[in-house]
Amino acid sequence: MTGKALFLSSLLIVAASLVFSEDVIMEVKPNPVRKGYQFLVTLYIDHDNTSEVTVVQPKIPEEFKLVRGPAVRSYYVTMDSGKARKKTRVQYTFLSRKTGRFVLGSYRINAAGKEYSTEPVLIGVGIYKDKRFFIPYEVSWRNVDTSCYVGQAVPLTGQVANLPEILIFEKVEVPSPSSGIFTRIDDPGPITKEPAGNEVLYTVPVAGYIYTPSREGAVKIPGIKIRAEGITSYSGTLTLKVKGIPSEIRSTGAIGDFTRRFNLEEESSRISGGTRLHVVVEGAGNLNYLEIPPPEGDGMTISEAKDEQDYHGTINGFEGRREKVFTLLFSEPGEKEIRIPPFPFLDPVTGDVTVLKSGRVSVTALDSDSKAEADPFASFLPEDTAASHFPVKSGRYKDPESYLWLLPGPLVFIIFYLKRRKKFLLISLILLTLTSTSLGAGTENKGSRLFREGNYGKALDLYLSELGEFPDSPSLFYNAALCYNRLGMIDKAVYAANTALMYNPFKDEYRSFVHAVEMTSGIEYSLQMGKSVYPDIFLFLMTIAVNGAAFAGVIYLVRKRNSFLILAVLLSVISIITSGALVRSSCQWKQHYGIINHQFEGVKKIPDENSDSGFEVKEGEMVKVIGSSGDYEFIENGIGLKGWLKKDSLLILGGDIDPLKVLTKAK
Structure with missing residues (x-):
């Protein structure tokens, strides 16, 4: 508060300390009062017989302690005529025990059968600090249900209560909890007000968050620190009791109120092209955490699952939608039935579980009706290398x-x-x-004609011969990769194409070719070549x-x-x-990669032939080589799985390795 606002606030409190009617006057003194000090509440009643006066006091705020009273006494007032008039005074002594602003309710007085009542009065309790008296801000977390579930989006609002005016705070700080996801929201909620005696007090939200717990047990939400007009105040911590996800919703982890819809982009699809299924979940709750189960179907594989989202945080949680786009491929033609699994979610208020029933959609998988569609590599043709060669000398x-x-x-x-x-x-x-x-300059590409005629072996020999003269030409390696692929040598096709990517990492056609080879060969976890420019x-x-x-x-x-x-x-x-x-x-470029050159190869847990296999790799799959021991290389695949593989199972790429020698060693 500004100095002027503080003065006006104190003046209003003092004015509210004198509450009177024609026959009863109520006085609170001092008001505001210092914490830990006493204050007096005095009732002046216009009645001369104390024995005929009874007082019913209101419910006393727990922040005040009644020390003495009621003390009923007579007192005399000199009238304008000069005569003394006898009246009754009732006095209470209270001790202030907590800072803040509190309302003392109405006193009801009966004097010889006449009924009177006082108005509620606002009493301020403050402290002295640095030679300044002020009433600290009442900072707290707004009342929330402290019991929640793992993954639930729990709205939390920090607020300052009982303000005589609306303030803009200079600083609001809330440290993140030790676990879980703590997301700040833009709108912490509305300002509320309520009457306090003859005044109005405001409750101002200062910060809004959504907390998503990641583990069971007690979780402490740190306190709020605020500062305004040179006054710094703190709230206490908030402890949440986090329960595990109920087994009924374990497949989705969804907590809130949701609806679901789904649709196919096409009801008929070529085997080579596939189709996309959209599953959309809308509503309010833990949209940041829930999972959308994948569809199921015979003869169907999911080649890609793309997550799209459009939600925002509110004081009720996350509101909006989550969408999962599944790219579906089919192994053979015919009518295919795709099953959408049920979607259960939990109402955190009632504890009830709602299950959105499973659904079904049908799609017709068609045979490819043209050579271009039947051949996924029809669009990949040799490049003209006349002007694309790199230096004659490699490295x-x-x-x-x-x-x-x-x-x-x-x-x-x-x-x-x-x-x-x-x-x-x-x-x-x-x-x-x-x-x-x-x-140096390039040489004309003479293998394109042989490739188009289907003479892949002779075209490959020509490209390899040119690579002997121009060993850093990405176009020649790419053309060789096309030939290897047509000849069924998947490992060498992937090796040559990735070599081309090393020399020209920004060529999208090279990446598309590698992806096509992996798709047609069923390679799922291959490492992708990064975009590192040749030195x-x-x-x-x-x-x-x-x-x-x-x-x-x-x-x-x-x-x-x-x-x-x-x-x-x-x-x-x-x-x-x-x-x-x-x-x-x-x-x-010192990093080594490896291309698997066997159809199926078990990756060992330790570099020993008798060791158990941890996982399998396929021919043409690219892995990262991160170490070696004896006859084994320590490798890592595209999803982070690691293990040991025999050196003769790999075509090594990168570093000081001459890729042309690797390709021609066992052509």
Whole structure:
């Protein structure tokens, strides 16, 4: 509160301390009162016989303790005429035990058969701190049911009660609980008000949260810290008793009030294309936690399950919808029945479980009626490699001689700076041109025609031969992958395609091909190649930037134009950035991957032939190699499962491995 507002609030409390009618006056003094100190409530009654006066006191707030009273006494008042008039005074002494604002109710008085009553009065109890008297804010968690379930969305509202005016708080802090999900919501709820004697007190919500417990037992919600007008106040902690999820809803974990709907995008689908089933759950409750069970059906597999959501937090929990989009594939044509499992949810108020009944939808799986649809690889054709080859020499970033190409430009700049002769400008231009053209050119792709004619073996031989001359060409590796796939060599197809991705990680067609191979081969848990740029590219860019900066500097010395100086500085910055990228990329390229080259292979729990198998991998599945021991490699698949696999079961990719040698070793 501002100083003016504090003064007005105190003035109103003092005014409310004097409650009177024509025959009864009520006085509270002092008001406001300091915590731990006493205050007096005095009734002045216009009646001269104390024995005929009876007083019925109201229910006393538990924050006050009656110390003495009622003390009934006579007293005299001098009238305007000068005569003394006898009246009755009733006095109570109370002790204030807690800070805040409290309402003392109406006293009922009977004097010789006449009935009187006082108005309720608001009494403030405060403290002194730093030579200042104030009434601390009453901060608390709004009353909630402290019993809840694991996964339930429990709304929590921090509030400040009994305010004489609406405040804007400078700071509101609530630490997160030690477990569970603690989500802040934008709207903590409405401001409420209630009469307090002749005044109105407000309850202001200051922070709203939704807490989702993750474990059973007692969970403490930390207290709230607020600050306004230089006054800092705290609430106590809130303890929730968290119960386990009832067995009836274990399949969904849904707690709240929900509806469900589902629909197919297409009622008929080609086997090669599949169809999508949408299952939507709407309502209010733990939309952030619940699970939508997958559909079931004979001859059906789920290739993808995409989660979509559109909900927001409110004081009633999360409201909105959750949607699961299932991509369904079928193994053979015919009428297929898809079963949608029941969806049970719990009403947290009544404890009742509602079960949304299971549903059924039908879809017709059709045979592919064209070659393009029957062949999932019909759209993947060899690339023209005439202008796509990389340097003739593989791994130039690892060869110290490659970094000598960083010297021509700086050397020419130094010589020209010392000699200041324009004839050196021609020398620098020639050296820069040699530097920029030192990476070589490509050769025309001659295998495309053989591939289109179905002569995959000869096309593969040609691509492998060209790879011997251009070992870093992503197009040649991709074309080889297409041939391997047509020849049924799934492991080498995946190996060559991922090699192409290593050299050109931003080529979506390469990724689509790998995905198509995995889909048709039933590979589910393959590791996906990341987008790490080949280090030679950064070496090439750094060479151009360094020599270009030097050449721009030479021209600046000749022409004295600021534009060439700016260009030299810009290219110098680019050279620094590319050098850092070169270091980072070269570190990433040290990572080894492996392609499984057997149809089914059991992954051992320990590097021992007699060890039990932990899980299986399929031919063409890519894994990460994270260690080795003897004849075994320690691998990790796409979903984080780890184990040991024999080295001869893997085609190793990455690091110092020459991919062409791996492909030709057992062609």
